[in-house]
Amino acid sequence: MNRFRMKSLFLFLLLFPLAGTTFLSPKQSAASKPDAMAGTILPKPGPAKFVQGVPDSSELRQYRVAGHVLDFQSGGIIVASGSHALKLEFLNARSVLPEPSEPVKDSREAPQLGKVTYHDLWDGISLVYEKTESGVVESTYYIQPGETKASNPVDQIRLRYNVPLKVDASGDLVLSFTTGEMRETQPVAWQEVEGKRVAMESEYRLLGGREVGFTVRGYNPRYPLVIDPVLRWNTFLGGLYSCDNSRGIAVDADGKVYVVGWSTESWGSPVRAFTAVADTFVAKMDVNGVLLWHTFLGGGLEDFGYGIAVDTGGNVYVTGLSYSSWSAPVRPFAGDWAEAFVAKLDGSGALQWNTFLGGLYQDVGYGIAVDTSANIYVVGVSAASWGSPVDLFSGNTDAFVAKVNSGGVLQWNSFLGGGSADEGRGIAVDTGGYVYVTGYSGATWGWPVSGNSGPFAAKVDSGGVLQWNTFLGANGAGIALDTSGNVYVTGYSGATWGSPVRPYTRNLDTSVAKLNANGILQWNTFLGGDGDDEARGICVDTSGNVYVASASTAAWGSPEWPFAGDQDGSIAKLDASGVLQWNTFLGSTGWDYCSGIAADTTGNVYVAGEGYATWGSPVRPFVGGPNAFVAKIQDIPCVVPTLTSLAPSSATVGAPGFSLVVVGSAFVDRAIVMWDGTGRPTTFISSSELNATIGANDLMVGKSVQITVRNLDYGISNALEFRIKNPVPSLTALLPSNASAGAQGSNLVVTGSAFV
Known part of the structure; x- marks a missing residue:
């Protein structure tokens, strides 16, 4: 249930219509289906053209999932079936091409959705869409640690829909069509602070017209944040x-x-x-x-x-x-x-x-x-x-x-x-x-x-x-x-x-x-x-x-x-x-x-x-x-990872930051490398390798650090030791370099390097 990735922010949302939600107006029965969508509804997109792993000049990637066609474009996405279509635009975002997790095959038929990523869509923010086991599309926002141009990185996320919006009493985002409604689930949020889960208040933020963003109260960018609906x-x-x-x-x-x-x-x-x-x-x-x-x-x-x-x-x-x-x-x-x-x-x-x-x-x-x-x-x-x-x-x-x-x-x-x-x-x-x-x-x-x-x-x-x-x-x-x-x-x-x-x-x-x-x-x-x-x-x-x-x-x-x-x-x-x-x-x-x-x-x-x-x-x-x-x-089962080696396994005080290679087994996508219990930015390479960013600030004091890995379900590995060593000093000169017998005491100036 608890989805976890080592980024400063993790927004997880479910678009329920792709799970088979029926579109109903107050006057329709459960068995009736709308024949057409009016007003703001877009026509169903035509087939995409694919050229051996590279989209054509329309910068479009098209996939199928749960009876819908999804068009991923540089400026947004379209979710469509034969009876309805939803358009979502990324506002004030960079022009970023959607990148699939697997190469696109040369085919006239749109493939099933796996994972599509918009890297660095906003300053320090990437967006991932992926299909789940139950056929519901997940949209996940990653905010990287560090400084961004925005005082609050969450405020950069701004979305525009082609239909009217409202937030209902349960906190869900309701998308109002002429024939019924679609819903995106209310976000649920928490942060990991010193090994403890701290609940965060999060909600949709209506920005006027058909635009929406997010509000996360008490967000601390130094710690990971998880927003995760549990109910499927x-x-x-x-x-x-x-x-x-x-x-x-x-x-x-x-x-x-x-x-x-x-x-x-x-x-x-x-x-x-x-x-x-x-x-x-x-x-x-x-x-x-x-x-x-x-x-x-x-x-x-x-x-x-x-x-x-x-x-x-x-x-x-x-x-x-x-x-x-x-x-x-x-x-x-x-x-x-x-x-x-x-x-x-x-x-x-x-x-x-x-x-x-x-x-x-x-x-x-x-x-x-x-x-x-x-x-x-x-x-x-x-x-x-x-x-x-x-x-x-x-x-x-x-x-x-x-x-x-x-x-x-x-x-x-x-x-x-x-x-x-x-x-x-x-x-x-x-x-x-x-x-x-x-x-x-x-x-x-x-x-x-x-x-x-x-x-x-x-x-x-x-x-x-x-x-x-x-x-x-x-x-x-x-x-x-x-x-x-x-x-x-x-x-x-x-x-x-x-x-x-x-x-x-x-x-x-x-x-x-x-x-x-x-x-x-x-x-x-x-x-x-x-x-x-x-x-x-x-x-x-x-x-x-x-x-x-x-x-x-x-x-x-x-x-x-x-x-x-x-x-x-x-x-x-x-x-x-x-x-x-x-x-x-x-x-x-x-x-x-x-x-x-x-x-x-x-x-x-x-x-x-x-x-x-x-x-x-x-x-x-x-x-x-x-x-x-x-x-x-x-209920996501707990998978406990195992660590076998670190590369490097030591560093000296004052050294510059570096990428720590963590080798072991049973790592999952969204796993986090923990530095004395605190997460560090982690890149998933494979189920047996993770790369973690260790900053220069982590290397200021000589000590032993415990390295562990936490999987997204909170399964925690064994610990390996990383040593921060004090450097070996080197002397180059003494001043004065000699004194006469019986002379008065004086200060001795020792010149060299790597003193601590």
Whole structure:
């Protein structure tokens, strides 16, 4: 998340329309698209001419990204698609040719954007445009250290757009077209001062008409400054008068996002129509948060979706609760009350089959998982026995676990619990077909590894036979596995338990626990502050980092995005040892919460929840409350570099400045060479070499200096010693050079060089 380069200033901005933002006027629906842009909209540029790595006389470089064409010219850029075009001019800037990171090939088709740089566009300022993983274009301003003609180098940056501008209440720059809006995210800034992160206030500065600059308050040009939006995108799902709630989220290998929840009225253009009262909805979004399709599942009464999973073929599986039969179920609706349902959709949202699980009384499916053979596993709660259970129903309510094959046929079901109230909430399955569940029990059962009642975790084999169960000190809300078979459980607790890594605070705290494959507690920790914090979901990435989604009623930690008010969704990252890495809040000044969380393999985290007001810069707008929301957060993994040598490794006091060659491994673009903990201007040569500028002022005193490298994510290397040596003096004359025996004492003048 934290992007860092050793320059005196680093401005990082996202242009969200290139992430697939829909252009909507107040009178247009989400499905409508403008046919043309009027007034100030420019025509779509024609194809560029390329001559073996050198642009033609138009000084133009043209690239494609996320359905748009980008024209980079010496005086600005144009961002265009078939329906809109945005022109951006650099004012009071030098005439600088855009330079690509790779040679331009002789081709009639514009290539995909990589990186384009305008070197020294303003005095001491370079500008870089580059494509990110998610297809959003980043614009990055670098202000070099040292004196510039401007008293404040930031004031030199002046941009003119071809459309009207405003800054909204959230600090985003809004570009107003006749058919809708584009947005550039609010900058977030901090400086590194003596090894500590110091927050800076930064904002857009409207300069009149259609011109804009930046204001960074408290900027000290002696130290690096970072301006970095964290949130990649957020979007809302739902209708104007509907109550819309998202409960579960999943992501496939291509980064597409799937969400399940429920709505109380129809919205959009669903694959399967809304029926009545409340229906389960399922929605699919692309990597940029653009809605691809959504559908409704349900009958003539209420239906609620709680859990979702996706297989390697892009098929989607959901579970929840239905109060009446619908479609043509594989296993019929059997009770007078609600029953758990399972449904399979293909990658286009078409229903493949649905089935019901349960008996005469109420049954609810809360969690769902799918294995590599497309077998489906469901956890929930039942108020009576049903099926031919592996372990019998005990009474009151029991947690249930069920296995359904890829055709929707029940393979087995089993009950977990004692004579009191028990329910299952979260489920996960490993590559060996073992199933892990979590929930809550009012009395002991099984042969617990520890404890005798309360929140539980349990392991069941591929035939439904209980392997172990254990009791924990917090209500079980979600469960996840790492690649080594360790089990992670989250919930919430009103009191401390175990030997927590981070202590319990007060009221309700989110609780996270790690168990080994045998159910033995490895560690537990608490997340929260003075309010109530209730966990709703958990996931683990391929590196063993743990992400937890909660609802919080007060601020805590050192959040990347601040607490907004009332109740916010809360996201936290822990390392494999349970140590908090970061936390952030998502939401408005109203009532918001996160209910589901998922991670992909490239450092992105996805959350689903509900909000009662708009926030962020949503891809699909908030239209009335509450609406379901989905958000994507980028988490850049920590890469720790290693130093092996310095050239030179020493200098003498008073020597002129020089370029220090730092050799090692795992250096990243934007890495910084640190001189006794303070950054020095750094040039990235390769992943094994950096060049740092050492000034003459650094060589005024003889001493040993510790050289380290800090990557953009704050991964810090080992240290190597650089010695500043005092020079060896040389004598050339003495005055006087002799004296008579018995003469009076006098001053001796010693002449030479390299005295200190």
